Amino acid sequence: MSSSSGQPQFRYTQTPSKVLHLRNLPWECTEEELIELCKPFGKIVNTKCNVGANRNQAFVEFADLNQAISMISYYASSSEPAQVRGKTVYIQYSNRQEIVNNKASGEVAGNVLLVTIEGVEAGDVSIDVIHLVFSAFGFVHKIATFEKAAGFQALIQYNDAATASEARNALDGRSIPRYLLPEHVTSCHLRISFSAHTDLNIKFQSHRSRDYTNPYLPVNPSAIEGTLQPVLGPDGKIKEPESNVLLASIENMQYAVTVDVLHTVFSAFGTVQKIAIFEKNGGTQALIQYPDVTTAAVAKEALEGHCIYDGGYCKLHLSFSRHTDLNVKAYSDKSRDYTIPDTGLLTNPQASAVPTASTSWQTNPQAAGTFVSSVGQTAAWDPSKTTFASAAGTFPGQPFVPSAGAPYPTSGLLPTASAGYPQVSQQMPQYGSQPRAGSGVPYVGQPPRYF
């Protein structure tokens, strides 16, 4: 026979390759056209278009050798030749085993995609929506989002370049379905390229980054809520813009944390204007609005990492919210607006820093008779000066005294050292007496405590 194994250039003796050589393509055939032709046979992990003197040749690399074989086999026995724009395309195994990465940056197939979401603000597309969209092509390991001059961008890490390529091929230039987006978003085109990253370094689960391979990664409360544009502080660390509204994440919420509890705690630093409690990512969070940034900053500094109740329960993590004025129901189970006068249910604004016993009773019938405001006149209270010993005695007019039978005699809001459990009141922090909560509020399955 004329064919011999010593002539690899002869088509019937070419060794199979994941890479196919296509020729007689229409002039400057696009990658999309190439992919359309080849993708029925398998996952395309790389392409090279417009090669050759006439720019009418191309290479396509499949994820698997068998996929390349199936395409060759199909057209070897097909009565219809492979065609692009009606032009017959001749396909052979390439004499190379892989396409070299000579593409422009961003075209080099990797397992991490760089996705630019055009025409939206970061807050418009949640990381959960991004995860949903990109999970259609395979397990998404990690997502990191950020805002750059180019707009809202996300890095999507898959296990392999093949999966990433498939997602890119399917989604590049497309839009996230409207029903997944806020109503005001009119367009949301995805522009997708490959990142040079292979493994993203996700430090926290947050609204801008996720590691789906590590469910135990700590949640970063400063990044859960809102769409803060990170600001670099003097130390070079990411610093959130200050706000008069604090976002509190409540960790280890063994006991109910109500609006009243939060009001008592946060009133220690100034007038609390509004409170809203909500559930997010399976945890409880709250927004606490002060009249000014300074007060919020003091409260944040003093309360961060402290527990409302002893034993490490209801540990607070505080960050500045992007909100400046909460729009809350004046009086509900989960929210309170203390700035609205004449509701009949609320104390008047001047005295609103601490709810009176009577208002607590109205809202918490079970708590009747148990309310003790341990904070007192907040306007005069300086957390940096108040001493620990002053807890009950410094606040005249307190109608109730601590119950001798209280099962948890120590005060809450102790600083929680990472291994500092259980805690005792002697571990008082530099802030002196801590504001306390819990009074007047029924616990879940626990009797109330007093101070």
Add this chain to the structure above:
DNA sequence: AGCACA
């Protein structure tokens, strides 16, 4: 219609 290049 016949194998590319960082």
